[in-house]
Amino acid sequence: MHTLVLATTNAGKVRELASLLAGIPGVHVVMPKDLLGYSPDVVEDGETFEANAALKAKAVAALTHCLTLADDSGLEVDALFGAPGVRSARFAHERATDSENNAALLAKLGAMTAPDRDEALTARFRCAIAIVDPFGGGEVHTVDGDCEGEMVPHPRGASGFGYDPLFQVAGTGQTFAELNDAEKHAISHRGKAMAKARLVLEKLLLAREERLRKLEVHE
Numbered sequence: 001m002h003t004l005v006l007a008t009t010n011a012g013k014v015r016e017l018a019s020l021l022a023g024i025p026g027v028h029v030v031m032p033k034d035l036l037g038y039s040p041d042v043v044e045d046g047e048t049f050e051a052n053a054a055l056k057a058k059a060v061a062a063l064t065h066c067l068t069l070a071d072d073s074g075l076e077v078d079a080l081f082g083a084p085g086v087r088s089a090r091f092a093h094e095r096a097t098d099s100e101n102n103a104a105l106l107a108k109l110g111a112m113t114a115p116d117r118d119e120a121l122t123a124r125f126r127c128a129i130a131i132v133d134p135f136g137g138g139e140v141h142t143v144d145g146d147c148e149g150e151m152v153p154h155p156r157g158a159s160g161f162g163y164d165p166l167f168q169v170a171g172t173g174q175t176f177a178e179l180n181d182a183e184k185h186a187i188s189h190r191g192k193a194m195a196k197a198r199l200v201l202e203k204l205l206l207a208r209e210e211r212l213r214k215l216e217v218h219e
C-alpha cells in the first residue's frame, strides 16, 4: 500500500476527495494530522487555483515525505469579475464559515437580481489538483476541472458544502446541493479534475513500484 496524504482541512473537500480516491487500488489515504500530529497551516497567497494547490502539495509533501495531493478550488461569478475566486474560502472574512460566505455572496448578488434584471448570473466552479511525490523527485503535477452554471437568488438543497446551495449546474435545473454525491461527482469541477489526477497517480505509483523493485534487486 502507498500512503497518500490529502493536504486539506476542509471537511467537505476531504469527504469528496476520499470518495473519489476510494477506487484507486494500492492507495491508503491519510490526513497530515495522522502523520504529524497537527494540521499544518499553509499560506495560500498564490493568484491562481493551480498556484495555491501546488503551494499546499509541496509544503505538506516536504513535511510528511509522502505522496501528497492538494485541491484548491472555488467559485467564479462573472458579474463579480471572477470573485470570490481564489478567496472563496475567505470571502466574508479570514476565518469565515460556509454560511457566512454564502450570506456575503447573496448580499453582493442581491443588487444584481433585481426584478428588472432577467439575465442569468453565470458562474463556474474551478478545481486545481496538485500531486507531489517526494520519492519521485518532488515534481509538481497539476490538473484541473471546471463546471459551468449560474447563481440562484435563494439557497436550494441540503447536500454538499460551501456554495453548493447557491450554484445551479448548467443544463440540470438543480443546484449542487440538490444532487447526491455520485451525481455531483459525475459533473463537478472536482470530479473532472480527479479523473485526470487518477491517471497521474497511476503513473506515479507504477514509477514508485519500479524504483522499489530496482532497490530490492540491488540489496
Ligand code: IMP
Residues within 6 Å of the ligand: 008, 010, 044, 071, 072, 073, 074, 075, 088, 089, 101, 125, 160, 161, 162, 163, 164, 176, 188, 190
Ligand atoms: P480552498 O480550501 O482554499 O480551496 O477553498 C475552497 C472554497 O471554495 C471552499 O471553502 C468553498 O467555499 C468553495 N468550494 C470549492 N469547491 C466547492 C464545491 O464543490 N462546492 C461548494 N463550494 C466549493
